[in-house]
Amino acid sequence: MQTNSSKTQRKLSYAKALVEATDICMERDPKVIMFGLGVNDPKRIFGTVGNLPEKYGKDRIFDVPLSENALTGIAVGAATMGYRAILTHQRLDFALLSLDQIINNAAKWHYMFAGQWKCPIVIRMIIGRGWGQGPQHSQSLQAIFAHIPGLKVVMPATPADAKGLFIASVEDSNPVIFLEHRWLHYLEGEVPDGYYSLPLGKSQISLEGNSVTLVASSYMVYESYRAAEALKKIGISAEVINLQTVSPLDLETIIKSVKKTGHLVVADTGHASFGVPAEIISRVTENCFSALKSAPVRIACPDYPAPTTFALAKHYYPRSSDIAEAVLKILGESNGFEITNNLKNIEQSLRPDVPDLKFTGPF
Template sequence: MKRVLTYGQAINEALCVAMRQDRNVITFGLGVDDPKRIFGTTEGLVEEFGPERVFDMPTAENAMTGVAIGAALNGTRSVMTHQRLDFFLLAMDQLVNNAAKWSYMFGGKSSVPITIRLILGRGWGQGPQHSQNLQSWFAHIPGLKVVMPSTAADAKGLLLSAIFDDNPVVYLEHRWLHNIEGEVPEGDYRVPIGEAQVLSSGQDVTLVSFSYMTIEALHAVEHLEKQGVSCDLIDLRSVNPIDWPTVFESVKKTGRLIALDTASQTLSIASEIIARVSMELFHELKSPPVRIALPDYPTPTSPALSEKYYPRAEDIMQAVADLLNMTLDTDELIQSRTSPHDVPGEWFKGPF
């Protein structure tokens, strides 16, 4: 029998499974035990595991990251949570200078098993300081692992892998994914870090995606299929390390690449996908690779401005049409939508 959970419930279940299994697992962050429970993802934890292992924290992102690092050196596995990635930027010192380097700079004598949960956003006027998608910052740092699940099953499987990994893992969850539903295996279900998943198989174009853009890509793929175009949709799941064999195998087959990203385009993960594919498979490419990402501006707040800021499924369809030098109809896709561009669905009523 299929068991369906939301992405947010899957995160909650992963935390429960990890904390039941290993008493060295703790979780802390602003609001983990408050009435809203990090969009429900930490629901029930303080009741089951107690305030010593589940606790709110001072508004001190940098030191608390260092605290997680120090605790890790004595065997405590912390899952630290921030309601916005933007709030965590104060902690880049501890993450980059200490966590990422600890194993390497001490010759493997010890390592730092910590998980940093950061929530990314889009739309609803989150604006310049509440919705940055800075995955390429983290992925650029040797020694960090960076995962960006798109499905409920991967939300659980990657979080469990992150918690029990002996290295620092940045777990980037998209606010617009918290309510998507999917079948989620029970128990200690793990998805290996660094393995992509092929969500759709086709012959014409390779779409490389992750996190929320995978949802837009799924809509595009569905409508492309109706018009006779088939795509490989690769959901990377991890952006460091990247599953290059899966990407290369697909591009060898299709000869065409569109790399999607939830961030500003320049020096993005999508840029790296295009760079490596161009270096390794230049002669297999039938046309220049394409990048679909955000323009190089901060996020605007007004819905009138953000409408043109965020790429959507029709932009992916149009890029495919251009690559294949054909005309495709995007009207049906656009008309099938029931919610405005700045919310993930009717369920989302704000405020954040």
């Protein structure tokens, strides 16, 4: 972690960590502006904006007309003239209206003008699941953005990640797609005080181990962690890599781990086909095939749209028991039935469409 001094840690929610990060960016650089639908409405983007509209005024933080595509272009234009724009979308699905500006303009702005213009923008999109978000309110399309040269795609897992990666994203001179999982906003964790940033394109080993490598991003880091903790009981020590940035991909950390463990499971919030796990597994097999002792496995959502009713959704999203099962299978471990069963019991004790029992709908 890159910090400019040793920091006091305190517990903060992921949402509050984002407020703090935005505040720090705006305080440090008067050219940082933020806009998006509802940034200063009473809900403040699920509590991620806090009182910043009052603090910084309407020129720097403003609500907008419902024009996702134009607003993205407006961010590009302001960035061209020296501003750093943060654009917010309450769902990733809404941002799909702006794919022209993201892919044709923002991603290519620096390359196609031979380095004469920069495009420092951060586009916050919220991904997620649960409470009936359904086919058009929950998509995890990181693979689409990661496919486009020129974009950076960031998927923080912990509150401390959220703060450090957000500050790095705003300070970056390139367009960054910043994906926040809706279930993580509530999550609390230790967050360093004051200014610090986490480098984009660098992963973190959140749990060391030597039996199997579990790679995950965003919410799937928690599911992987839960699986790893359970597997410990039968002596399987999983190494959990928290990707943090999907693109550029930190292949080095993954390869190093696979060379140590010989086994790889990649968990992602997106659809299985043509996704982030597919890319990681492909890269690993290209680069260190001989280190693999078993065929790598991807854990992802089915190649179907997400259903709304929890009766179907509970069968749709992969959880820690699926990860544990995959690990047991590739390790040829036959006495792990109890492990996966316990995980399944815990999962079933929770309502399938909320992150925890404190939560009441709607999202």
